Amino acid sequence: MSVTPAAREGNNAASAALFRRACEVIPGGVNSPVRAFRAVGGEPFFVDRAAGSRIWDVDGNEYIDYVLSWGPMILGHAHPAVIQAITEAAGRGTSYGAPTEAEVQLAEAVREFFPSMERIRLVNSGTEATMSAVRLARGFTGREMMLKFEGHYHGHGDSFLVKAGSGVATLGLPNSPGVPADLSKLTLTAPFNDLEAVETAFRAHPGKIACVILEPVVGNAGFLPPDEGFLHGLRRITEEHGTLLIFDEVMTGFRVAPGGAQELFGIRPDLTTLGKVIGGGLPVGAYGGRADVMDHVAPVGPVYQAGTLSGNPLAMAAGLAQLKILREENPYPELQRKTKRLVEGLLANGAEMGVPMCGGSYGSMWGVFLAAGPVRTFEDAKGSDVDTFRRFFHAALQRGVFFAPSAFEAGFLSTAHTDQDVEETISRARDALRFALA
Ligand code: HOZ
Numbered sequence: 519m520s521v522t523p524a525a526r527e528g529n530n531a532a533s534a535a536l537f538r539r540a541c542e543v544i545p546g547g548v549n550s551p552v553r554a555f556r557a558v559g560g561e562p563f564f565v566d567r568a569a570g571s572r573i574w575d576v577d578g579n580e581y582i583d584y585v586l587s588w589g590p591m592i593l594g595h596a597h598p599a600v601i602q603a604i605t606e607a608a609g610r611g612t613s614y615g616a617p618t619e620a621e622v623q624l625a626e627a628v629r630e631f632f633p634s635m636e637r638i639r640l641v642n643s644g645t646e647a648t649m650s651a652v653r654l655a656r657g658f659t660g661r662e663m664m665l666k667f668e669g670h671y672h673g674h675g676d677s678f679l680v681k682a683g684s685g686v687a688t689l690g691l692p693n694s695p696g697v698p699a700d701l702s703k704l705t706l707t708a709p710f711n712d713l714e715a716v717e718t719a720f721r722a723h724p725g726k727i728a729c730v731i732l733e734p735v736v737g738n739a740g741f742l743p744p745d746e747g748f749l750h751g752l753r754r755i756t757e758e759h760g761t762l763l764i765f766d767e768v769m770t771g772f773r774v775a776p777g778g779a780q781e782l783f784g785i786r787p788d789l790t791t792l793g794k795v796i797g798g799g800l801p802v803g804a805y806g807g808r809a810d811v812m813d814h815v816a817p818v819g820p821v822y823q824a825g826t827l828s829g830n831p832l833a834m835a836a837g838l839a840q841l842k843i844l845r846e847e848n849p850y851p852e853l854q855r856k857t858k859r860l861v862e863g864l865l866a867n868g869a870e871m872g873v874p875m876c877g878g879s880y881g882s883m884w885g886v887f888l889a890a891g892p893v894r895t896f897e898d899a900k901g902s903d904v905d906t907f908r909r910f911f912h913a914a915l916q917r918g919v920f921f922a923p924s925a926f927e928a929g930f931l932s933t934a935h936t937d938q939d940v941e942e943t944i945s946r947a948r949d950a951l952r953f954a955l956a
Contacts, residue, residue: 532576536564551685557904557924558911568595570934573920581920582939584929588922589737589769590794592853592882593840594934600798600839607835613827620834627841628796628804631777632767634786638806639815640829644768644793645673647803648731650815650823651789652677654805655729655762657821658814665706665719665730669739669896669926672731672766672791680705683738683896683926709895710742713751720759729762729789730755734779737769737928739896741885743878749783756788762811768793768803769928772841774880776850782880795844798836801827849933853882856940857931861886863944867951873906882931899926906954913950919943 540547548554548562555562563575571594573583583595593600607620625638641647652664652675664677671683679694680702693702706723708715710732720727734749736742756763765787767778772795775782780790789807796802806812816822843849857879864886868875876891877884887893888910889902907925914921922929931940 529577529579530561530563530575533563534561536576537561540564552922552924552927555923557926558908560912562923563915570594570596571932571936571939579918581915581918582935582943583920584931584943585920585922586930586932587799588794588927589773589883589930590797590799592772592795592930592932593798593843594932595799597798597840597843597934599843600836603835603839604798604800604832607831610831612832613830615826618829618831618834620831620838621829624796624829624834624837624841625804625806627838627845628792628806630845631772631841632780632790632792632806633777634780634808635790635804635806636809637812638804639812639823640834641803641805641823641825642801642827642830642833643673643803644766644791645675645803646825647768647791647793647805648672648678648764648766649675651764651791651805651807652729652731653823654811654815654821655764655789657819658811659728659760659762661726661728661761663704663706663723663727665708665716665727667710667732667736667896668707669710669742669899670731670733670736670766671738672733673768676701677705681707681896683736685924709897710736710739711745711748711894713748713755716752716755720755720761725759727759727761729764731764731766733769734765734767734783734785735770735774735880735883737883737885738926740887740893740899740902740926741878741883741928742893742895742899743880744779744783745894749779749785753785753787762788764789764791764807766791770880770883771795772844773883773930776844776848779880795840796837797833798838798840800830800833800836802830802833802837847933850881853931853933854879856935856937857882857884859937860884860931860940860943863940864947867944867948870948871951871955873951873955874903883928884931885928887925909954910947910950913953914947917946917950919946919950 793803874890877886
């Protein structure tokens with residue numbers, strides 16, 4: 519694999535030393551595979567601190583951050599109101615294992631943004647949310663199969679590790695050992711944006727499919743928007759077959775629009791999963807939806823799901839503080855304007871240098887591919903120029919811009935990113951692209 523030398527060349531000794539230590543005690547030196555930079559080569563930097571639109575590594579290098587903890591930091595890093603809320607909550611104790619008002623408040627706040635989530639169960643991660651939603655769909659319908667889309671990533675639950683996106687795609691692991699074959703057989707897949715393939719799956723398995731789950735705007739295979747009519751088509755097909763439609767809005771929630779993709783495209787899914795933004799950077803997930811379905815969850819119903827740290831008071835405080843600001847300040851038009859400008863600038867760089875590039879954004883979620891496009895499916899995404907992307911990624915990092923370390927991940931923008939940050943990024947990215955092509 520040809521990549522540029524390790525990023526921050528000449529000034530990465532502390533990160534390199536930490537990575538060597540980490541590799542001795544942590545598999546691959548990281549606690550989540552994409553962080554290891556395997557898709558782009560070289561070694562990850564280790565973070566010292568972050569504030570606003572910036573993140574600093576332990577060698578003192580500063581980056582404009584478009585990863586933003588993979589989405590949660592919509593107000594930027596270390597927003598004072600969020601930090602204050604966490605600090606105050608911590609002073610009252612860090613976990614109780616008994617209900618609190620803050621859990622009710624967060625569930626109510628989420629429902630204001632997502633009216634389809636009539637009842638909500640709070641969990642600790644997006645993975646927990648999706649696993650629980652699928653179990654619920656199976657319990658509610660009495661059916662065992664589920665349908666997902668190629669390149670979509672719904673966390674690392676067993677049933678989802680079939681043709682998954684994100685790190686699974688990045689590392690070229692189509693499926694994961696350790697997932698029982700009998701379970702994988704229950705996961706059907708279809709290409710994204712292909713309603714005919716979905717119809718075919720339903721014809722082949724009549725009365726057997728409990729749910730269709732998808733990222734309505736994909737972030738884990740790069741940024742892939744749905745074709746016009748695709749989501750409405752899924753809604754129609756699932757209704758016809760008595761199958762639950764699950765929108766995994768862990769990435770899109772509060773990002774593509776305040777009320778996620780369901781608001782943007784005007785669809786009411788049966789169940790929704792959330793994470794990231796609702797925790798303000800602390801570990802939180804949620805699943806929710808139709809009351810008659812959610813009332814099958816224990817203790818009301820028989821579908822079991824539980825968690826010692828679910829509804830953790832620190833996470834509730836962080837999430838509430840963040841959602842309060844989103845509701846009161848409505849930063850969405852500004853976020854959208856800046857994100858559009860960023861993508862437009864990156865694409866203009868490509869055009870200037872004759873590099874085939876395409877991309878887009880909704881709200882503050884965005885992505886570009888080194889491909890002429892259109893990129894509509896995971897197969898299309900895999901056809902993009904990943905080698906040039908690797909060199910571009912490192913060249914950008916060396917110029918102080920942190921893009922996602924994989925061609926198959928979406929980017930984000932926060933309210934802390936200024937117009938100047940965006941223009942600076944476009945200009946540094948122009949230099950980085952020139953270097954990557956040289
Ligand atoms: N699954 C995340 C990207 N879509 C990566 C999370 C992480 O590595 O922190």
